[in-house]
Amino acid sequence: MNHAAWSAKHVREILANEKYAGNALLQKSYITDYLSKRKKRNHGQVPQFYVEQSHPAIVDIDTFETARELLKSAGERNKSNSPVNARYPFTGKIVCGNCGKNFQRKTTKGRAGWLCATYLEHGRNACPAKQIPETALLDACAEALELPSFDEAEFRKKISIIEVAGANTLKFVFIDGAVRIAVWIDRSRSESWTDEMKQAAREKSLAIKEVLNGGSNPEAGNEN
Structure with a gap:
């Protein structure tokens, strides 16, 4: 069993992970070298594909979307409360x-x-x-x-x-x-x-x- 400590970052990643709702975003990463199999995060270098209902969901889509909206609202509040020069x-x-x-x-x-x-x-x-x-x-x-x-x-x-x-x-x-x-x-x-x-x-x-x-x-x- 993995006893790694939880963090706010881990929770945010779980709440934003489409796989829990039964969907899949393909090509989040891509292979840059097929000999070494080295992968990099995809920041627009190659196309991505969003597949709905690709596997059984752990949470229903309404709960998932509600969680995403709450995260988005919290992020906007934090941004609006931050000084302009803080970024x-x-x-x-x-x-x-x-x-x-x-x-x-x-x-x-x-x-x-x-x-x-x-x-x-x-x-x-x-x-x-x-x-x-x-x-x-x-x-x-x-x-x-x-x-x-x-x-x-x-x-x-x-x-x-x-x-x-x-x-x-x-x-x-x-x-x-x-x-x-x-x-x-x-x-x-x-x-x-x-x-x-x-x-x-x-x-x-x-x-x-x-x-x-x-x-x-x-x-x-x-x-x-």
Whole structure:
């Protein structure tokens, strides 16, 4: 028997799970690599299908819909009671490439950082995603947006999601479908980085972008 502790998050997930009402939302996740069988949460990359009465229900549909409406109303009340500036620009935007959960903001000794929700709740064994310092995140956003510094208005207007694609690698998905890669530097190393090291990081970013685009890198020279 599983004796894992219950949390408000677990209860919300159960109340919002359509399977308890006898329905099924297909392709909540998708396989990115058929060799490794690695899965990612589906954030619109592939179509989803909603199948009604796919299996016997545990609760009737009226009770299920009532619970969903109560959750929605509670969420709207909490949102309306929150200060306008309480919602950070990155909230709900950063998606973990390992488990598909969103990153959350945490401040330690006056320094803000963003961590995977799974890591925060269950630890490194559940998800190994590392913390992203907020200063590094701001710099990476400015780089992706091709701006001298972070601009919140431009970020909200242009960026759909930020996928944590790997160690120190962020994949910026724009609302118009464009994709850009940025590599951030650990704070302990950033102060000692030479121009050559920064150029190497930039070349790594361009190489990853080339692989993602499935073609040649427009910024790389042609070698004959």
